[in-house]
Amino acid sequence: MRWIWIDKFVEFKSGETAVAVKNVTLAEEHLHDHFPGFAVMPECLMIEGMAQTAGILVGEARSFEQKVILAKIKKAVFFDYVRPGDTLHIHAEIESIAEEAAGTTGRITCGDKLIAEIDLMFSHIDQNLAGKEFPEENFVFTDTFKSLLQGSVFQAGKG
């Protein structure tokens, strides 16, 4: 099964924008070590949340036919700590999309507070690394992954 780091989508506008929710809980074991006595969400995991939110947005824009790989972190600026019990809203927007790749911009918020600004680039690897062969099946968007998403995307009112 795929590692899913976002809980659900609350908005999904195909090919344009998506908002996902991530609830942070002290049941996540890494928070016990990061840091002992002062649990804060690692910033790299905020990037992961954005990569999943924006990556699914980019994948859906091409009907999950492309293998969408995180290729570049264009910008990642963090403004505040995220603590256990916080509910994050991860807002992603497609800025550009072409045959080979897509660029996204995004913000993470907690209530009214801006937590992070994260801009990413994704590669459609089959279109991009000409001559290199990848497995035929779409190992990014597996059926399990898609079916897990279908429900939440549907509820969020796709389109």
Place this chain on the structure above:
Amino acid sequence: MTMSRDEIFGQVQEVLVDALGIDDDEVSEEATLMGDLGAESIDFLDIVFRLEKTFGIKIPREELFPAETLMNNPEFVNNGKLTEKGLAELRDKMSHTDISAFESDPDVNKLGDLFTVRMIVNFVQSKLEAA
């Protein structure tokens, strides 16, 4: 709206500074994108997207950076060098750039040296004039 070459250079410079995380003064007209500025393949797409946005133009990727399409065609590449046909194709695709130095030794490994800041400025200028 007409932009002077200096204005175009200024904006291209800003695009490259943002896309590659480099300093203003590293972006001279002669600088090569890969050798001097450390661009990797995904950066070329990032640069294309940013140029489209900055200048409000549409850039088919193979038009600005035709290297990949050339390299993957056996008619154009033989024994690590561009064939006559390949060179003709390159001249055609890169009409905005002087490739005469490359033509004397068309080693594909040197293809990257053709992609300079000046080439981007020339390309944008020709696009804006055509618009």
